[in-house]
Amino acid sequence: MKELTLGRRTSLYALVCITLLYSFFPIYWMIISSFRDDNSLYANFSLLPGPFKLTNYEVLLELTDYPTWFTNSVLVAFGTVCITLVISILIAYSVTRLQFRGKMAVVGTMLYAYMFPPMLLAIPMFSLFVKLGLADTRLSLMISHCTITLPLGVWLLWGFFKQIPTDVEEAAMVDGCSRLKAFVLVVLPLTLPGVVTVAIFSFLLSWTDYTFALVMIGTDSLKTLPAGLDTMVGTYELRWGELMAGSTLIALPLLVMFMFLSRYFIHGLSAGAVKG
Amino acid sequence: MAVVELDGVTKKFGDVVAVDAVNLAVNDGEFMVFVGPSGCGKSTTLRMVAGLEDTTAGSIRIGARDVTALQPKDRNVAMVFQNYALYAHKSVYQNLGFGLQVRGTPKSEIDAQVRKAAAMLGIDDLLDRKPKQLSGGQKQRVALGRALVRDPDVFLLDEPLSNLDAKMRVRMREEIAKLHAATGSSMIYVTHDQIEAMTLGDRIAVMRDGRVQQVGPPLEIYDMPANVFVASFIGSPEMNLIEGELRQSGKAIKFTCDGFSTAVPAGIKAPKAGSRAVIVGIRPEHLSYAKTARAGFAAEVELVEQMGAQTLLLCTAGSAQLRALVERDDKVRSGARIRLQAAAANVHIFDPETSKSLLPGQRAGGAN
Numbered sequence: 001m002k003e004l005t006l007g008r009r010t011s012l013y014a015l016v017c018i019t020l021l022y023s024f025f026p027i028y029w030m031i032i033s034s035f036r037d038d039n040s041l042y043a044n045f046s047l048l049p050g051p052f053k054l055t056n057y058e059v060l061l062e063l064t065d066y067p068t069w070f071t072n073s074v075l076v077a078f079g080t081v082c083i084t085l086v087i088s089i090l091i092a093y094s095v096t097r098l099q100f101r102g103k104m105a106v107v108g109t110m111l112y113a114y115m116f117p118p119m120l121l122a123i124p125m126f127s128l129f130v131k132l133g134l135a136d137t138r139l140s141l142m143i144s145h146c147t148i149t150l151p152l153g154v155w156l157l158w159g160f161f162k163q164i165p166t167d168v169e170e171a172a173m174v175d176g177c178s179r180l181k182a183f184v185l186v187v188l189p190l191t192l193p194g195v196v197t198v199a200i201f202s203f204l205l206s207w208t209d210y211t212f213a214l215v216m217i218g219t220d221s222l223k224t225l226p227a228g229l230d231t232m233v234g235t236y237e238l239r240w241g242e243l244m245a246g247s248t249l250i251a252l253p254l255l256v257m258f259m260f261l262s263r264y265f266i267h268g269l270s271a272g273a274v275k276g
Numbered sequence: 277m278a279v280v281e282l283d284g285v286t287k288k289f290g291d292v293v294a295v296d297a298v299n300l301a302v303n304d305g306e307f308m309v310f311v312g313p314s315g316c317g318k319s320t321t322l323r324m325v326a327g328l329e330d331t332t333a334g335s336i337r338i339g340a341r342d343v344t345a346l347q348p349k350d351r352n353v354a355m356v357f358q359n360y361a362l363y364a365h366k367s368v369y370q371n372l373g374f375g376l377q378v379r380g381t382p383k384s385e386i387d388a389q390v391r392k393a394a395a396m397l398g399i400d401d402l403l404d405r406k407p408k409q410l411s412g413g414q415k416q417r418v419a420l421g422r423a424l425v426r427d428p429d430v431f432l433l434d435e436p437l438s439n440l441d442a443k444m445r446v447r448m449r450e451e452i453a454k455l456h457a458a459t460g461s462s463m464i465y466v467t468h469d470q471i472e473a474m475t476l477g478d479r480i481a482v483m484r485d486g487r488v489q490q491v492g493p494p495l496e497i498y499d500m501p502a503n504v505f506v507a508s509f510i511g512s513p514e515m516n517l518i519e520g521e522l523r524q525s526g527k528a529i530k531f532t533c534d535g536f537s538t539a540v541p542a543g544i545k546a547p548k549a550g551s552r553a554v555i556v557g558i559r560p561e562h563l564s565y566a567k568t569a570r571a572g573f574a575a576e577v578e579l580v581e582q583m584g585a586q587t588l589l590l591c592t593a594g595s596a597q598l599r600a601l602v603e604r605d606d607k608v609r610s611g612a613r614i615r616l617q618a619a620a621a622n623v624h625i626f627d628p629e630t631s632k633s634l635l636p637g638q639r640a641g642g643a644n
Contacts, residue, residue, distance in 0.1 A: 165359060165361065167357045167358075167359055167361040168361045168362075168363065168364075170326075170328050170348070170355070170357070170361070171355065171357060171361040171362075171363075171422075172363070172374070172378075173327075173328070173347070173348040173349055174326055174327075174328070174348045174349070174351075174353060174354065174355045174432075175349075175354075175374055175375035175378060175422070175426070176349045176375055176378040176379045177349060177378050178347065178349060181378065185378070186363055189365045190363075190364060190365055192365075
């Protein structure tokens with residue numbers, strides 16, 4: 001690789017710094033605001049962190065439905081991840097390995113669903129759920145999240161499964177595995193980065209979704225975090241402190257997840273991009 | 277160890293017949309080589325033995341069992357693939373032990389078997405490595421070792437050396453031969469390389485267009501090719517094939533074409549109508565400089581290729597193009613006029629219509 005001159009390197013670093021500042025300032029502001037009381041939040045605020053108070057968090061966790069919403073969010077997100085993984089692995093694998101009529105149509109139509117904005121899908125889906133008696137349930141929210149996560153999962157994993165040479169699987173079958181066992185013991189471990197990427201994407205999508213949550217869920221006790229937090233924005237008062245604390249807590253699991261899984265995630269994305 | 281019998285084995289992909297009613301028996305402990313150009317059905321046949329392809333018709337027996345309908349895992353065969361097909365996420369040790377592990381073999385026995393196979397292949401110091409840390413030759417050893425630990429009824433090898441460089445290929449070829457000698461197992465080996473086939477096989481099955489053309493020991497196939505295809509495919513440089521006719525001249529029967537004539541082996545029947553069209557085949561190594569100025573026939577050298585111990589001459593005699601592999605000749609230059617001769621016993625005669633050999637005692641058509 002070519003050695004960069006000092007000037008070029010400095011400007012590159014400057015560019016990175018500006019991008020970082022732009023992306024991270026809102027997050028920084030969210031976190032420090034969540035620890036401030038009303039006085040330092042509205043009147044005498046400074047750009048530097050502090051003073052640290054936990055009042056917002058105490059109010060949020062003790063006086064609002066936040067813990068319930070959190071539980072709902074966890075349930076819906078994990079449900080979405082599970083459904084997405086199982087179905088997209090099955091579809092992607094059979095599309096790459098089995099010969100059947102119209103298999104490209106399956107993959108093609110899945111991508112169509114991905115092209116519609118969530119709002120467009122949400123309303124007809126809601127009326128469907130009403131007919132099926134599923135309206136206003138967590139399951140309905142999981143299913144609607146899957147309309148976005150499934151096409152993505154199938155496309156990503158399709159690229160991964162295509163890369164795995166069939167003879168590795170055949171070697172496993174000759175070695176004594178059934179097709180299913182060969183898949184679980186050999187193919188799945190080799191596509192782990194792809195599987196993890198799909199899991200993270202689905203979790204992220206479900207965890208941060210606001211549109212579907214707003215349309216599908218009416219009952220307060222069934223709301224997920226983004227929709228629940230929204231109910232705290234009253235007509236006459238804006239409780240910024242608690243909102244910031246709530247948002248910080250929404251972001252926390254994502255941060256932790258990325259810290260541990262970013263290795264797979266980056267690998268998964270780049271592998272899918274190059275060979276998918 | 278077991279006998280492998282193919283009985284009318286056929287494979288169709290849609291309307292395309294990839295393997296056409298192959299009948300073949302691989303004896304216990306035999307090294308059988310399937311050889312042929314790409315698309316001849318040799319790999320498909322092997323994959324049907326492994327159970328990786330369904331048979332459209334016919335049956336396959338391994339030992340006393342009819343395995344035609346069995347899953348690969350139930351056939352007790354081991355296979356070595358062209359691209360090694362190692363499990364990239366497992367160490368060499370785990371790769372070797374995988375087949376035993378999924379069959380529920382106790383750990384202590386797996387360990388013993390893995391170490392025995394690794395020692396045999398000289399990869400005992402690589403057991404902790406991952407496949408991507410290995411060279412091509414080492415990967416192929418691991419692939420062989422994976423087959424070896426299982427003690428299968430039959431080893432199936434699908435072009436195992438074609439991804440290696442020329443030098444490594446020769447070394448691994450020797451190792452596979454040694455391995456076969458040491459284990460005494462039945463092996464079926466697929467290759468498109470006729471040198472591998474000649475050097476490794478106890479018997480060779482030459483295939484083309486899904487059919488077995490000829491089965492026999494390497495030298496028998498070299499000496500007595502059953503048809504034009506086998507004659508041109510086995511042997512390097514390729515056999516000279518020239519169209520011409522057989523004629524009775526006095527008592528002897530001679531082959532004549534535009535450019536030269538040569539004696540034919542004893543036992544060729546005299547043509548009924550005075551002459552008949554044939555194809556004659558003479559291997560380059562069976563052409564030599566004529567001993568006297570009147571023997572043999574005249575030819576003009578077009579191109580000289582020095583190969584070290586031997587010299588390959590590309591010559592023309594009339595309209596016939598001939599390659600002659602003669603003993604090293606430092607002086608010959610292109611444009612030189614020489615005389616070549618071939619011993620009658622080394623001349624092959626084929627029917628131009630059926631392309632089958634006309635020599636007596638030939639098992640024309642091979643096993644089919």
